[in-house]
Amino acid sequence: IHKNVDDLSNRGKIRKTTSREENVIVNLFNQNPSLTLDKAQKKLSKKGIKISRITIRNRLCEYDIKHRSTLLKPLLTDVQVKKRMEWAQENLNQDWDNVIFTDEASFWLSTSTKRVGCVKGKKLIQRTVKHPGKIHVWGCFNRRGFGKLLIFKQNLDAKFMKEIYQRALIPSPDEWFGKGNRDWLLQEDNDPKNRSRLSSMWKEENDVQTLGWPSQSPDANPIENVWALMKMKLQGVIIKNQIHLARKIREIWRHLPVQYAETLVESMPRRCQAILSNNGDWTSY
Incomplete structure (x- = not known):
């Protein structure tokens, strides 16, 4: 498993909701962000909108609605809070249309098993994988669409990161902005492999400019929403x-x-504002 995705077709299944129904869903959660999916499903059913909880979650992700379960997040240090505040202020009016968002994620076999509902008085049956494994992915996107996706099993180090830049990163902006055009910014987190001498040299040699990024800030990176949607x-x-x-x-x-x-990129000013409103602390994104 070590190949990238070249087919960027957007053809998919017939959409299960109409524009009117999606407006109802959005308004429902805007009025009550803490509403559970079960209760939302019942409320929508009373309005004649009979859809599954998965479809509701899909629409929430697509419209960037702040419906999140409570997550345990590490306590931010004073320095990290200060850096997040500075970054949010500096980028409040950033031209996000020219930013390429990147990240890697891991997908486990054990998190992709079929879940079977529980009927009262009967046992819950869930199929599992006897020897769960995982694969890693690296992807990028811009307002213009989703770029190359690289799937791999090996650990991602500085040497392999350089290969990813060449094989998976560069082809995407070449398609979006024109071959050889470097009028864009690369967003990546502060992982050591991204800041290594090897990675830094490659970016300098290839005239790739990066967007400064604060540590401990996955809530500022919209590609995290993409991984969450895919896993769901x-x-x-x-x-x-x-x-x-x-x-x-x-x-x-x-x-x-x-x-x-487009929706995710348009959320960036709001993400910056949320960090400022929270005085640098974690946001609900």
Whole structure:
């Protein structure tokens, strides 16, 4: 498993909700952000909108609605809070249309097993993988769409990061901005492999400019929403092995619509403002 995705087609399944129904969903959660999916499903059903909880979650992700379960996040240091505040202030009016967001994520076989509902008086049955494994992915996107996706099993170090830049990063802006055009900014976190001498030299030699990024700030990176959406879409799918998992991941990535990329990029000013409003602390993104 070591290939990138070249087919960026946005063709997918017939949409299960209309524009009117999606407006109802958005308004429902805007009025009550802490509403559970179960209660939302019941309220929507009373309005004649009969859809699954998964479909509701899909629409919340697509419209960047702040419906989040409580997560345990590490305590930010005073220095990290200060850096986040400075970054948010500096980038409040950033031209996000020319930023390429990147990140890597891991997908486990055990998190992609089919879940079977529990009927009262009967046991809950859940299919599991006897020897769960994982694969890693690296992806990028811009307002213009989703770029290359690289799927791999090896650990991601500085040497392999350089290969990713060449094989998966560069082809995407070449398509979006024109071959050889470097009028864009690369967003990546502060992981050591991204700041290594090897990575820094490659970016300098290839005239790739980076966007400064504060540490401990996954809530500021919209690609985290993409990974969450993809993992959610894998729930309920019976995955046979790593090859099958990789195929499903590529399929989901290939069908992510440009409109979703636009929505995420448009959320960046709000993310910056949320950090400022929270005095540098974690936001709900």
